[in-house]
Amino acid sequence: METNVSTDRVRFATHPSRYKHWKLEIAGPVAWLKMDVNEDEGLRPGYKLKMNSYDLAVDIELDDAVTRLRFEHPEVSVVVIESLNEKVFCAGANIFMLGLSTHSHKVNFCKFTNETRINIEEATAKSGQRYVASLNGAAAGGGYELALACDEIHLVDDRNSAVSLPEVPLLGVLPGTGGLTRLVDKRKVRRDLADAFCTIAEGAKAKKALEWGLVDFVHPKGVYAEAIKKRAAELAGRGNAAAGVVLDDVEPEIDGDVLRFRYVTLEIQPDVRTAKITIKGPSEADAIIPSEPTTFGSGWYALRVWRELRRAILELRFNYNAIGLITFHTDGDPTHVLALDEAMEKRRDHWFVREVLLQQARTLKMIDVTARTFFAVLTPGSCWAGSLFEVALASDRAYMKDDPERDNAIAVSVANAGRAPMAHGLSRLENRFYGSEEHVARVLARRGEAISPAEAKELGLVTDVFDDIDWDDELRLAIEERRSLSPDALTGLEANLRFVGPETMESRIYARLSAWQNWIFTRPNAVGEKGALTSYGKPHSPEFDWSRV
């Protein structure tokens, strides 16, 4: 039987000083991120996190560490992930936790861990922080998938430790946290060897792992620690020359159904299964970047607002399952948004500004893959310009009010010209006007100008425009219609329409791999009474319905 493990509120705020499952040590340009899962400190009761297996609580800390390293320790150029457990690097996602979780929790847990791993790759690619997986013990399932997200993988050769993806043979599910895709797309393991590897429960030890391209280096046990230190120092060089910015908390003030952050407000309307997210625009001062941008600190609007929006989305994903439709609203002066976007563009080579822009891009990408409907609502008094207009472009639809009494306009900026690409590599404008570069250029030619409702509709920037008289009725109708539809059908619809055209490894992980994993997570052969996932660790063997689809 499924227990809804999501009834209690998931909490996201953490700090290295409060980590229960990781130790973060900084030694000059090298950071050591050591996994040491406390088996009694899982997110929910009912399972023990043995052998460095993980649940969402463990991954929330990992994600926190990856993000803090980028902001607080820009001097670090190499991050080594290893384990403090003597025998095991990491045993992957906790199976009993999976067995106890609702379908919704499983899917959102996987999405979160996927995002964490993509953030690790992004740190390597864009922040000059190279991740090294130091497998000083066995890495199974999600443990090996974590290693796959690192830039290089070292494995101890102790005649015992192996890398493995035992999901298919042991649990009847997929290595769905990027494992299958990264094996063949990133590490370029031949498909038939990948096929064989994924069906061998015990995996591959040092020699075969190296031969099949599953790891990059193996070192004998006696010299292992020394070899890793040497390699880390070699990769690190002198590190990066910069002093970090400490990240403050983004905890909301919770007032019944309203979650209030500094710039973002999330209002839950449980009766109608909808929510409202209102984003405040920046002040004039936020756009005047000091010569040393870090003096802004983490309270700077440009960083804070996107961290808050990220958090609001996580709240929706984990703590408000039944909210199917979110309307986005903005409130402020569009000229300040434009000024901020352009000011950041001028300083984009500064590491802190770069990191803030990457945080912005990451948050926007979360909207793209969140399984809820988003409508952007464009009314007078809002500031749908540049980077904030990306939120509207990320939405499934956008409705704009044409009010004869009050001006209402959209504006585009450099922030709409590919600064925050989607997972498949296109900008949101390129995705929206797929196949017509001229139209994208036509929109971007209006950079900085006020675009009226009529023009916005003509340019295809909004779904529809309603005048003053019809506005309330039309908007209500659109919302009511939307929330009457099957939530599963909408999830599939949105996942398909939001990404047009090309794919990348990242988009393939969210698309092909995650969709198949979601399917398997509903199948009796995995989660049924006699399914493999349910039967794991129990005295009976799984029993399968042998029909292939």
Added chain:
Amino acid sequence: METNVSTDRVRFATHPSRYKHWKLEIAGPVAWLKMDVNEDEGLRPGYKLKMNSYDLAVDIELDDAVTRLRFEHPEVSVVVIESLNEKVFCAGANIFMLGLSTHSHKVNFCKFTNETRINIEEATAKSGQRYVASLNGAAAGGGYELALACDEIHLVDDRNSAVSLPEVPLLGVLPGTGGLTRLVDKRKVRRDLADAFCTIAEGAKAKKALEWGLVDFVHPKGVYAEAIKKRAAELAGRGNAAAGVVLDDVEPEIDGDVLRFRYVTLEIQPDVRTAKITIKGPSEADAIIPSEPTTFGSGWYALRVWRELRRAILELRFNYNAIGLITFHTDGDPTHVLALDEAMEKRRDHWFVREVLLQQARTLKMIDVTARTFFAVLTPGSCWAGSLFEVALASDRAYMKDDPERDNAIAVSVANAGRAPMAHGLSRLENRFYGSEEHVARVLARRGEAISPAEAKELGLVTDVFDDIDWDDELRLAIEERRSLSPDALTGLEANLRFVGPETMESRIYARLSAWQNWIFTRPNAVGEKGALTSYGKPHSPEFDWSRV
């Protein structure tokens, strides 16, 4: 409750003279393919095919017509699809059929219809037969998806007829026969308009359909027929100058668990849920192409063997659900395969040779997307060369015997150099050695040479090589291990590992879209007792679990 509609054998052989649901009329360079579904002639009892709705029986005829047009009527340059029903072009897949079908039948039905539509696009792109959808009545769901597969879409403007994708609002499932993907990828309908369109059950009539890019032309009712005739004539020009080749039947002789075609034998081993497919190689004479290749007729090995293999795969998909693993075997002289491949290359500009090569490519693509495990078994006496070696490259694994007593070799030919690309555009060698063009070149440099087991392993062309002594045990073990695993997990594993790297619209339809549709087909919100699909046409409204995932 689900009824297994697949218990009776599905029959695939048909002919225009026996069509129950279509009329095929050839008028010089223009073919008219008219849908006229006989509501009482569905594949199974229990539902009526009203309003030109379709089931597999209807699509088997459509696929037959599309294929015959290419081989039997090369003179045709335009194919107009329209309806003989007065009000409806086509109402899409029959909902009651879907409601009565097993998950496996639904998924395989969708795969077949997807392949038919991709074949229509291939005929337009590669055979000089342009498809025109003439929507002389309403086109709903799969009816409009059929139109989307055509090169241009005409809609009658009669103030009544609309195009629509009502799957989400009416049935709680997706327009999964390419609909969502083709809307945005092919027709480049803006994602928010596509989102809106897919939630409006009644769809869009002429004016809006044209405005949103859902159709290419609209014509008033009074002049509609004339306009279509004129357009067809305009597009057709003088047609293509060639006389066709009549396709003979490929019916197998069924002998208990053995299906015997001329060149292909399918042996079902139900007790162990496996099957054996043996492909005979060509004779020396098959490789000597006469100056007029059509004199070979459809009995020519090069065509017949791939049509038989296609049929064997369809038999497995629809008539042998529980067969999880298929081993491929070949039997013949590899030098004849190589000679045939090279001879066809020299004549590839001849329309018939081109069509035969396209049939070969289509059959190979079917293996790539068939949800069964394929192992290629390479033993002495086999002819794993060139085009037949593509079958091994399409397999999940390949095992080769190293026998000191008898030679055993692989050979590559021009057929392995991209002549039969996979759905995502790569050749099977490029897909296998993704990211290493040099390695692909190294393999192709051996064109025509015998590659020994040791070399084949070193070159990465086979998964493993076993010697005489170990062969039987190792092969048995590999097969036994494979067939013990969860069929669903294997389906997901294979779907992910088989396609590496880039994607195309075609691969996105099989990957992102189909995987999500499969998921939705398992969800209570669609197929549960109170799900939308189950509730359709019944007095009660669907009831949803509102959790989003």
